[in-house]
Amino acid sequence: xxxxxxxxxxxxxxxxxxxxxxxxxxxxxxxxxxxxxxxxxxxxxxxxxxxxxxxxxxxxxxxxxxxxxxxxxxxxxxxxxxxxxxxxxxxxxxxxxxxxxxxxxxxxxxxxxxxxxxxxxxxxxxxxxxxxxxxxxxxxxxxxxxxxxxxxxxxxxxxxxxxxxxxxxxxxxxxxxxxxxxxxxxxxxxxxxxxxxxxxxxxxxx
Numbered sequence: 702x703x704x705x706x707x708x709x710x711x712x713x714x715x716x717x718x719x720x721x722x723x724x725x726x727x728x729x730x731x732x733x734x735x736x737x738x739x740x741x742x743x744x745x746x747x748x749x750x751x752x753x754x755x756x757x758x759x760x761x762x763x764x765x766x767x768x769x770x771x772x773x774x775x776x777x778x779x780x781x782x783x784x785x786x787x788x789x790x791x792x793x794x795x796x797x798x799x800x801x802x803x804x805x806x807x808x809x810x811x812x813x814x815x816x817x818x819x820x821x822x823x824x825x826x827x828x829x830x831x832x833x834x835x836x837x838x839x840x841x842x843x844x845x846x847x848x849x850x851x852x853x854x855x856x857x858x859x860x861x862x863x864x865x866x867x868x869x870x871x872x873x874x875x876x877x878x879x880x881x882x883x884x885x886x887x888x889x890x891x892x893x894x895x896x897x898x899x900x901x902x903x904x905x906x907x
Contacts, residue, residue, distance in 0.1 A: 702838055703838065704838050704878065705878050706876065707842070707875070708875045708877075709844070710869050711846070712733070712735050712871050714759045722787065723780075723786040728758075728762050740766070746767065746874070747768040751839070752764065752842075753772050753841070754771035755773075755842075755843065756773050756775060756778050763872070774828065774842070776825070776827065776828035780816050780818065781821075783811065783815030784813055793813075822855055825851040826856075831881070846869035849875055852877070853886065854867070856886055
């Protein structure tokens with residue numbers, strides 16, 4: 702059975718330039734306002750048979766606000782950034798410029814002492830490949846933009862460096878279809894009124 706997995710990017714917890722690695726802050730007021738504005742477009746996704754979310758506070762809050770009552774998935778956690786956790790990219794660059802350059806250049810490196818980018822992509826892809834198909838074919842996952850970027854690299858079988866060229870915006874919806882090892886990225890036009898499957902491309906720089 703082909704599955705349909707729609708990833709919804711969590712609403713923001715800070716302005717774009719203030720995004721932090723492994724950000725555990727709750728939604729800010731702008732994030733809540735954006736969820737309310739997007740609710741009419743995204744709430745129909747709560748009809749999916751299986752509903753999941755990343756373990757971050759903003760992912761859980763976004764899923765709850767959209768009526769998904771999602772099940773937390775540790776495999777959808779953000780990339781482990783080691784000692785850079787809680788820093789912005791600019792702050793990490795100011796402290797360890799050579800290490801940041803190495804991390805950006807080599808997806809197998811982990812100069813921060815955490816998780817390499819390649820391992821992160823593989824982890825998220827493994828979660829996608831193990832989704833059950835016997836409980837229904839529609840799945841929604843509210844996740845960090847970085848997690849969705851990793852999923853897309855995996856789905857497209859793209860070079861790991863492609864991760865840096867994907868922009869997933871807060872509250873965007875991206876749909877993939879298929880089954881383990883055989884996934885396709887699905888693009889859709891503007892949904893008809895009442896459609897339950899809106900989808901669009903769209904991340905943040907972290």
